[in-house]
Amino acid sequence: MSYTTDEMMTVAAARVLRDGASCFVGIGLPSTAANLARATHAPDLVLIYESGCIGAKPTSLPLSIGDGILAETADSLVSVPEIFNYWLQPGRIDVGFLGAAQLDRYGNINTTVIGDYADPKVRLPGAGGAPEIAASCKQVVIIVRQSRRTFFDRLDFVTSVGQGDRSTFSGAGPQTIITDLGILRPVDGEFTLTQVHPGIEAAQAVEATGWPLQVSPDLTVTPAPTDEELAALRKLAG
Amino acid sequence: MSYTTDEMMTVAAARVLRDGASCFVGIGLPSTAANLARATHAPDLVLIYESGCIGAKPTSLPLSIGDGILAETADSLVSVPEIFNYWLQPGRIDVGFLGAAQLDRYGNINTTVIGDYADPKVRLPGAGGAPEIAASCKQVVIIVRQSRRTFFDRLDFVTSVGQGDRSTFSGAGPQTIITDLGILRPVDGEFTLTQVHPGIEAAQAVEATGWPLQVSPDLTVTPAPTDEELAALRKLAG
Amino acid sequence: MARIATLAEAVGELVHDGDVVALEGFTHLIPFAAGQEIIRQGRRDLTLVRMTPDVIYDQLIGAGCARKLIFSWGGNPGVGSLHRFRDAVQHAWPVPLEIEEHSHAGMANRYVAGASGLPFAVLRGYTGTDLPKHTDTIKPITCPFTGETLTAVPALNPDVTVIHAQRADRKGNVQLWGITGVQKEAVLAAKRSLVTVEEIVDTLEPRPNAVTLPGWVVTMVAEVPKGAHPSYAHDYYVRDNEYYKAWDAISRDREEFQRWLGEVAR
């Protein structure tokens, strides 16, 4: 079955979630990937949304992190302060799935501002729950399309922390960046291309990156999406 | 209708509660008095129990602060941390009703220990919610039988604060002590006999007090319990 | 006991020029009707507080009601940017907008501290981010037992909090269910509160996952059916996603927005 680069990215992201794990999910690509995992190899994946839905089991993709279907299907529904304080902060959630407007080689993310903070070129939405997801989940997976508009050498603003000072945080931070071209993992603290999707050359990923992207000598190739994965994804996307 | 001194005390305590007020209720005499007020002149009195029951409307007297009837009839049922943090601490509750094992002329209460803390003569139950009730309700009413076993010159232990340093607290502290003999109110920071129940002489109250009890020159006499009050009380007591 | 009034009366009485105003509702139960009534009544110089200033705050900001925004995520969920918010921050249109920016956990805990009668809350967060450089309501605090350094944020105590709920009874006891967000904390933290509801009923039946706010902690209640539209009210109506998408086009252009405003303000 043929597939798009977005489908490959989403399938690759879904695969990193083991069955039974708990996953804090942002909206958009992260939510799609997490729901795909639940629909395929990880039926007991626990989806947690910052709106307070723990163990949500949506049958179609939610449009926001607070859709009614998430509340209706959740094992437990709690307040927003509780989801951050009792569930996220203590480090009891296995994986945080995040998107990013801009990120750097350390996995720092900027979703706040482009240009000067006081006199911005573009004002972005801001932090939301991302800083705490990045701080407190046992590990973080970033899902983002790879381009020089996103993969920056130097961020104008650090909204959530990557491989920097994590001494006050309970989690290990970003360990995986999954893009439409491949997968990056930290090597000596710097995100390095360790895997490419089928048909992608490492040079394409280097070209799409705003810092001098290191390429692993042990570069592997992602197995193509299976028919089952694609069927499940397309069914979800409705 | 004839009545006991305990009945007089309970009726006098009930009368201080205005309709529509919110009242944080301890078990025993305070609970009886609060429920009597609700059954008579204050049908919209809001009873709050530390077990998390807000607006409980028991039809018979609960035996503990956590009886099922309190949960079943509450307007809102919340966790124990929430009742202390969101409801009691900010000072939004009008009246706190407390009992006491020992108290002094400043309205300080001891429910912790008689004798030395490390080597006690009698180990009492301890603080419970009393320190926070005394600290945070807009005002506190203490309901206790008057005797030298209870009204002490000097406490072995201050469990909850009376007229002392209240700078970090939101409430005004104890304003009324209601006993089986009369009512004490603070005059220049010292609890003074301001009212006696019918048939009680001030001298009896002085005799029953372990400190040199001051008697107000404007001493008044409590109106005797009405038939309606007594009937309601006896119906409650079942 | 909360007083029951019309929306216009309640906003007129409770929301004043210069107030600190929180309209809360996390995706669900956003008090749109009350927000638009604030626009209609022409309030000015408000400090608007909200974790997720979405379309309703874009409308208030575009209408020139606000001089400051305290927030943690300002987007049009599922659609993109808030163009009136961006225009205010980037070009001071129609008036300059001061911002005080936090994370969700920081904002939630600021309401918790406010509801708890504490001057501050403690959390793990902000360390290593650029937020503390620009937001002076983020400070370090040391644990007196372990010596560990954590982060403190000050309490939020709005002059008035506005929320929308499914139901109230005639005494002004309020019941909301589904995703209940930070509404309880926002009401309990505020000096005054207004709750708009889908309907006023004789008796609030107990139901799963419901939060009940007793009438004695609510200042006023107004019956406003569809008062959360275009957001949703669980068991009443679903989110009007088309409205959110249409807002993108309306809000991108100052003239288009002015036309919209002329219609709403009428």
Added chain:
Amino acid sequence: MARIATLAEAVGELVHDGDVVALEGFTHLIPFAAGQEIIRQGRRDLTLVRMTPDVIYDQLIGAGCARKLIFSWGGNPGVGSLHRFRDAVQHAWPVPLEIEEHSHAGMANRYVAGASGLPFAVLRGYTGTDLPKHTDTIKPITCPFTGETLTAVPALNPDVTVIHAQRADRKGNVQLWGITGVQKEAVLAAKRSLVTVEEIVDTLEPRPNAVTLPGWVVTMVAEVPKGAHPSYAHDYYVRDNEYYKAWDAISRDREEFQRWLGEVAR
């Protein structure tokens, strides 16, 4: 996903000599059966934690299971004193009992801090009382914004928390309702947890005022009908007030107590 086991297996596996153990339940749903199983299995040197050590802790203390008690109110509710607790504190019988004493608000907030992954909690309290003179887990803390002095208490993170609930499903999701006390916090604060339940069912139906603890935050679940007796389980059975009254006589006398213990420990 919680493992489902017998009570004896679960206590044997989760509760070790020397552990910090919290059995929680505020008046309602007190895990009596689990406490008595700890006695039967002869655990020693436990640090027992509980807001309201009532009859079950009197039994554990009298049986010599505890070396320390962390608590805020130690009485027999509606009856009077806990005589085994008093005997231990006043006469070190059967073994000395160290105490660490707080108020209810302090204990509740210590669990909240523990559940939140924070080293301490802040509250208004203790000032002017004699508690800080004798309890070194109470310290002043200054608000970094207002300069006000408040009180800090350290997090409680028990090695194991034991609670009783009405129901669990076969995946170990736990549901409790009625007065839910501090149980959620006590479980989330603990390294391990055991939940005894009235019954294990196929599906947990949503119900008003219910707290649901997902199976992945619970270590083990044991089906123990009447496991809260003589306390009560809302919608299952009422409090056995006679048991509480009878305990007064049993516990006043060491020999009477020993007879009782001989029967339970068998």
